Structure formats: C-alpha cells, structure tokens
Amino acid sequence: MPDQKRKNVFNIIWKFFISVKLTIALLIVLSIVCIIGTVIPQNLAENEYLRMYSRSTYEFLKSTNCIDLYHAWWFTFLMTAFTANMIACSLNRLPRVLKFISKSDTAIDERDAENLLCFKKITFKTFNQEKAKGLVKALEVFLKKPETVEKAGKNYFFSEKGRFSYLAFYLTHLGMVIIIIGTLLGTLGFQGFMQLFEGDTSGIVTLRKSYKQKTLPFEIRCNKFEVTFYDRTNMPKDYKSSLTVIENGKEVLTKVIEVNDPLIYKGVYFYQSSYGEGAGSRGEVILGIKKRNSAEQKNYHVKAGQRVTIDGTKDTVKVNRLIPDFAMNDKGQPVSRSSKPNNPALLLTVFPEGKKPYSTWVFSKFPDFHKKPDSPYVFTFVKLFPKYYTGLQITRDPGIWVVWLGCTLITIGMCLAFFTSHRRVWMTVEEQGGTHKIMLAGTSNKNKDAFKKDFDRLFNELKSIGEMKC
C-alpha cells in the first residue's frame, strides 16, 4: 500500500516539525553557531586569517563557510528549519485555538466542570434573592457581565475574560516569521558607500563586499561638509554634510545630514558615516608661473576648472584636470588611484594670445617631469589644498518595514503572553425542595496560582449569601 506508506512518511515529517524538542534543539544549535561566529572573526581578508591560523586551518574554515557563517548554506538551512518549525507548530495549534476562541457554552455539565482547575459545590438552606444578585455582580466585577441561560430548571451563568490571550502564540511566532521574510526581502536592496568631495556630484555607489559599482537613478551633490570637535580634543563632536538630490538635471531635495539623521529619497537612505581629507577633482591649488627667461615666479590661487590670465600678458591658463594620486591605467589613460594626495598632478591648457593652445602636465612631486621646452612659461605645482570629503553609507532595504512589523507583533504578542490569561467561570444554581444547590467552576490557561486565589475569594463571597446546609 504505497498510499499508506506515503501517509506514514508525511506523518513522521509532520511530527518532527511540530515538536517543541526540535525548537529547543534548534535554539541551542543556533546559539552554538552564533558563539562560533563571534569567536572566529567573520569576513576578513585572507592574509588577516593567515596571521591568526595556519594555512590548513584556514582552508578548513573556508571550506566549511565558517569565515562567513551567517551566509553559509548550512546556516540558511538551520534558519529554514527554524521557520518551518514555527509555521508547523502554528498550523498544528490552529484547530485547538479556534475551539478556544469560539465561545464556550454557557451551560456546563457537572462532570466536565469537575475536571476544571477549580471546582466547588455548596448547598444553601435559605437563600437571599437580593444577595444572589450580588453574586452575579461579583462575577461581573471579577471577569465581566455573565451570560445566563435557564435549562431544565437550572440557572446557568458563564463569564470569561481575555480570550484574545491565545493570540499571543500567533503574534510572537508570526512576528518571527515576518522578520525572517523581511530580511529575505532586504536582500533585494543594496548596501554601499560613496565618497563625495565638497562641490562634487555623483550617482555611483560602490557596493559593499563585492565592490561593484551601481548607478543610482539620480545624483547626489555635496554642497558643504563641516566637522566640529570637542574643546581641546581631537574627538569629533559633530559632522554634517549638506546634500542635494539632482534628478533629471533638476534639484529636487536638499538636506543637511549628520550621524543619526539620514537623507531619504525614493527608498534610498544616505547616512553620514565617515569623513576624511583628500583632494577632489575640484580642489584648489597654488600654481606657480614664471616666464622661461625670467627668475621671478608668480603664484596663482586657482580652482580646478578655472581659467586665469597671466599677469602682464593676455595669455590665459586653464586648470583642466586635478588628479590627486596620478597613475596610468592599462589603456594608458591618466587616472587617480585614490583621493589621497599621493601624487598630485594638474593638466593645464595654455592659451597664448593669437596662437594655438597647447596642454601640459605638472606634477607636484616631480617638478622636472614632462617639461615642454618650447613653452614660453614654466609651471610649478606649488601647493594642493586638501579638502574634506564626506563618507556616505547608502542603503536601500525594501524589507525594512516588514522587519519592523514583525518586531511590533512580537512585542505585542509577548505582552499578551506574559500579562494576560483566558479566565472562565461557570456557575449553576439549582432549586431542589427548598434548598439551593450551587456549583462554581473555573479555569485559566495561564497564571493558574493567581487564578486559584481569585477563585477562592469569589467562593468566599458566595458562601456569605445564604445559610449553609450542614
């Protein structure tokens, strides 16, 4: 009977996933994995690992994904099992919870009542109707206004409170599952960074980890960067950047950001994360110019891109490019290796009056390099003014609100789990040959000791309403 067999296999798997033993085992295994994750530093460069471990240990750690274990396939597997466990338990509980959440019967059979957490019976010789009303009132104060029904000569009363307490399980566990879904959604976004000098505009983000470039559908301009320090220290008190979002050539938004106050545009967050000094392509320099046959050099304070007229002539010079860290790429084109002023170079274009313009490179550290012997001027790269750049962390996380939703549900669920309980009390009053038989029964799904105390108090009140039959 293959059908039967399949059913058995399914049953075994189902039993496995609905067990709380699995939950506890997974919690312990995940804890151990996390401990390993803090003992072995994660995501370092190979040479840093080799400083700590031998080559064979490193290879072992690498092959088992222990150096990036939160992204390892087996960690994903554990988290999947954890999620499956929570979902299976939720489904498994559903029929039972639905039964509780639907209204309980007002009338209760005495045999059922006996099995409840609290059960008391009492018979009265005399019975004061007024006081009996008071008892209903007491029930009302204890829980809420009881429902009544009369059946076969018996009066039934039922009162309950906190039925929603069963939601605690669902809110906490659903919250966890939602957070996990949110983190998965987050992988659709990106995390990267950008360094922007004052005055520079860029829409290119360097992604974290992969160091790939990503182009945003808009650009960001850094208008100004400011840093203040605590008095007499070099500890930064505050650093701020004024940023402008430029979309399709139009300025759409300007905001001054600082740590703990990001700029948000179209779901992309720009965080102030660092700053530094360097030279941007729009930096300011001091350019020394002297005539070839003269000894006198005159200094000009020029911005990159600016054009100056040489004193006493009608000739002009334009600073076409500023490269803070000059290098040649594999195509032989000049590029900047970094924003640090390691090897600053200027590309100048000279416009002699009435003659053809020509270009020349000037290097700050190699003044004699690349000289044009036929040029009537000698240029010197005297000084580069370092500029601040702002370090921006740029993130887009489409799952963030899902994560916050999960967190909220968990918090509400925990409050329900720890501070509410479903309390139910039944009472039946039966008149039999001049005596009144009263039965009081109740139960609570949580915090049973406190319920017992309250139940006893209610019973004591009940005892006082009439004269008891011995």
Next chain:
Amino acid sequence: MLSSKFIGFATLTYMLCMVLYFCYLFFRNKKYGYIITAVAVIGFLLHTAGLGLRWYESYQIGYGHIPLANLYEALVSLSWTTVIIYFIMEYRYKMKTLGALVFPIIGICMAYASLSPNMSDRIDPLIPALQSNWLTFHVLTCFFGYSAFAVSFASSIAYLFKYKKKTRADSSAPDHKELLPTLEALDEITYKTVAIGFLLFSVGIITGAVWANYAWGSYWTWDPKETWSLITWFVYAAFLHARFTRGWKGKKAAILSACSFLAVIFTFLGVNYLLSGLHSYA
C-alpha cells in the same frame, strides 16, 4: 566630582545592606525587616542623586548626556535598574530574603565600578553615533532586562539552595521561622522575572536595531554584542519554551535559568573585554 562621592556612599550603603540582609537570613527576626529596607532605600536615594548629579555635571562640562556612555556609567546605571527591579519584586511578593542574593550582585557591580584600577570615572564626550535619544531607550530597556535576569538568577540560586537544604533535612514539619519563600514562590519569581526580562530585553534589541538602522543604515550587522544578545535571547527563549510546553519547573528550571545568566554576563561584560565591535565604547 560630587556625584562620585554620592555614588561612593551608595556603594557603602549597599555593602551594608548586603550584610544586613545576610543577618536577616541568619537570625530570622522579622522585626528588623523594615530597617533593612529603609537602609536599602537610603542607598537607592544616594545612588539616584549620584546619577542625577553626574547627568547635571556632564552639562556643566559642556558634553550634556545621560550617564550611559562608558563602562563606569553602565555599571552604576545597571546597579540602579537592578535595585528598582528588586524593590518591585520585594514589594510584590512581600519577601526580603532575596535581597541577600541580589545585593551582593549590586555591591560587586558598584564596587567594581568604583575601585577597579582601569576604570575611568571621567565624564567622556559622546561620539556622534551615540548622540541620539535612542541611546536612552535602547540602553535603559536592555539594562532593565539584564536586571530582571539578575533577579531571576538570584531567585534560582535561592531555589537550589533551599531545595538542597530541604532534601537534606527531609522533614515535613513546617519551619515557622523559615524566611526564604516557599519553593513554589521562588519558582514563580524566577519565571516572572525571566518573562519580564525577556520582554524588556527583546524591546532593547528591537530599539537597538531601529537605532542602528537610523544611524548606520543597517539594523543587524552580526556585531559581537548583537550576536551575543541574540544568543542570550535564544537561551531564554529555550527556557520559556521548556516551561510553557514541556512543563519544566522547579529544579530543572532553576538550573537552566541560573546557567542562562552566564550568557547575560558575557553579553554585558565579556564582549567588551574579549571581542571588539561597534559596542566597544560602552
């Protein structure tokens, strides 16, 4: 600084409390219970004044921040939240004997803050990342959580202590002078404090995530402190599941809760000393 003097006096008062609570446990004379509580309240008032003054002093220096910025301030504030949680439990359950176990923890915390040679009680300026109202929410919820766990630790130890004594004596005769609460009451206190601690600690982790997302653009980075708080969360979650669904009560629950507190200690102190990360300033 005046605040340090207040905190110093508070430390001495707590030490005295520790001795008094032990005497109370030893002599079992209920008459003096009020005096001990009064001394503890005086200690708490001095402590509160000390923290308040330190807050005020930080404004006078020109830094202006809540005293939660370095290890010294963290220890002193954590002791403060622990005293509050302890007072609530003492009032709710009408028993003082737990003080004999809670006040040594508070005393050690305060003495370590005041006397440790490599502990600076200077008021340091806040780095920009910490200049946020989230600092208060995040750190206070975490600290109240840690404190509730500390009280649950104390009550589990009391449980195990009493359990051992009871099985050794093996007498069913009720001891009228017995001041330690019943085993059931201790079990209840352990559960209640773990539950409250778990809730507060979860809120602490969540506020931390919200803040991190706001300050650094990522709500979770597997920083050692974050990871260890998750480990602590897992361990207490296991405790609660064992209790809710498998009915772990009494001795087993007490041992589990006492061991779980090791994770709390490591999250609070161990991470700062042994591992480095975003939280290494506190």
